[in-house]
Amino acid sequence: MRRFLASSIGVTCAAALSLPLVLPAPPASAASVTPRSGESPSGEPLSAEPVSGSTQSIPLVPFGGDRAGGPDAPEQGVTRRGVRSFSLVGVVWDDPETELRGRVQVRTRATGTARWSGWQDIETHNQEHAADPESAERASGRVRGSTAPLWVGASDGVELRVRAEIEHRTGVPGVQTLPSGLRLELVDPGLGTEPPPVGGGSADTSRLGPLTAEAAAASAVNAELAPLGALEIPALSARDADQQNAADPGAAARVAPRPAMVTRRGWGADEQLRERQFLYTKRVKVAFVHHTASGNNYSCSQAASVIRSIYRYHVLSTGWRDIGYNFLIDKCGTIYEGRAGGVAKAVMGAHTRGFNANSMGVAVIGSFGTTKPPGAAVTGIAKLTAWKLGLYGAVANGKTYLTSGGGNLYAKGKKVRLNVISGHRDGFATECPGRALYSRLGTVRSQAARYQGR
Structure with missing residues (x-):
């Protein structure tokens, strides 16, 4: 051996085969939901076969009294809404070197029902699972910061909240700044x-x-x-x-x-x-x-x-x-x-x-x-x-x-x-x-x- x-x-090197991607149209109530790019990391169109699944990406918005505070608001999220079917959730942001210091919670609605789950924590998963620094994979320009993924089972509704951590280093409470470009990712595994x-x-x-x-x-x-x-x-x-x-x-x-x-x-x-x-x-x-x-x-x-x-x-x-x-x-x-x-x-x-x-x-x-x-x-x-x-x-x-x-x-x-x-x-x-x-x-x-x- x-x-x-x-x-x-x-x-x-493996030979390339290109097939067009056909994504189902998003429902009218989910106009702010966008599919992830229809291209692979190498720029090839993705497969249209059922095994490919799909990903919906939803930008987070400021919550509560901080709605006027812009993207730096200490609490952001996604309001309760119906979406296309998914089974796994995660949160990503622009800079992979920036830590998300706070609490991430999600609740979901089981597909075809009116039943919502309780709030579930998503592990913030900062930086530890990743390619080595200075490697080609890490330096590709495509890498984002991310939480751990959470399996929630077949769902068609979602609500998310992200609250920044409060520090007390000097005896005076200080709220952490959340990473920029926060987005909720909803993954459908496909039929397979x-x-x-x-x-x-x-x-x-x-x-x-x-x-x-x-x-x-x-x-x-x-x-x-x-x-x-x-x-x-x-x-x-x-x-x-x-x-x-x-x-x-x-x-x-x-x-x-x-x-x-x-x-x-x-x-x-x-x-x-x-x-x-x-x-x-x-x-x-x-x-x-x-x-x-x-x-x-x-x-x-x-x-x-x-x-x-x-x-x-x-x-x-x-x-x-x-x-x-x-x-x-x-x-x-x-x-x-x-x-x-x-x-x-x-x-x-x-x-x-x-x-x-x-x-x-x-x-x-x-x-x-x-x-x-x-x-x-x-x-x-x-x-x-x-x-x-x-x-x-x-x-x-x-x-x-x-x-x-x-x-x-x-x-x-x-x-x-x-x-x-x-x-x-x-x-x-x-x-x-x-x-x-x-x-x-x-x-x-x-x-x-x-x-x-x-």
Whole structure:
């Protein structure tokens, strides 16, 4: 399996296929709602296939007695209104280096009903999930500041409020200034297709249509693991792993059995949204564990829709080249391929600002500040990291060094000693992956080491 190692930062180009985008007309009551650009980051028209989904973008306005105060008002939002159907929400703003210091809350109306939810908090998610400073992805000019995305389920009504934080540094209350260009993003994941049960079964692929050039390129990088256009990469048995280990008895870490994974085609990725090129780093030395902070109100059968929504939010709303994580895991332990480029390759992600080089990002779908992560998800992290780290000779319960690309914990160029399986907060000052999930990382390391035969 070590033949998958990437020798240096490189680029693989996929052929382009352009199809016109046809967006449904907005309702008359939503005249201020505008669709996100009909072009991908590379300037190509987006796919008109059902899997592409849609994004509505609504500018925030000043609230209360500050309506005359303009965009610098300490409280802004979106008044209650009906909109086209959506399932995920987030807030973006112009400058990715500006922090949103305040509280963001949303309430939504379930599609086809008069039932409104209670107010839900959206995690402000400032700067920690991002490409490294000075990287081409970060310096593209398309990147925006953003909150975490929140999954709310099928909805057709929305109300939002953002309140600036009040500081008491000098004993005199001072209200923070909210970032400029605040907009509410409402994401519809599209129809897509739900993946087959991992390890067997079949899925209805009628909605996927023909394999486009972009989809073929995203699948071809996994050609040694699964057929072109496959919805799933099959598991590698312990026996097959043992045969590989016997061929390389001097390796520092044993290759663990490969877990089954749902491919990008399996979860319905519209490959025309992302950048065409794949970006690689040298190797994978550390696995950073994350949570998506998108809430826990989803079923495992909805996980593919959640991922399509996060993908669209990361690319079209936040301005990244692709979904930020290399892998995602749902509450039932199913593993999904994240950023395109090949599950066995050292693909550069945008998950841990300052430490995206020579690492991988694994995100559990959900919020785990106080909610205990399901055992199946913890086991999924262990199986995935044992296999992927083993391909690169990394010992799952060991330690190693990464060089910081710059962040709020470590200066650029500093060599940092990290656990081979670390939490996001180990590389950047953040709550991610949530206190409850972070506390399980010791178990993850032990399990992963056992899968590696240690």
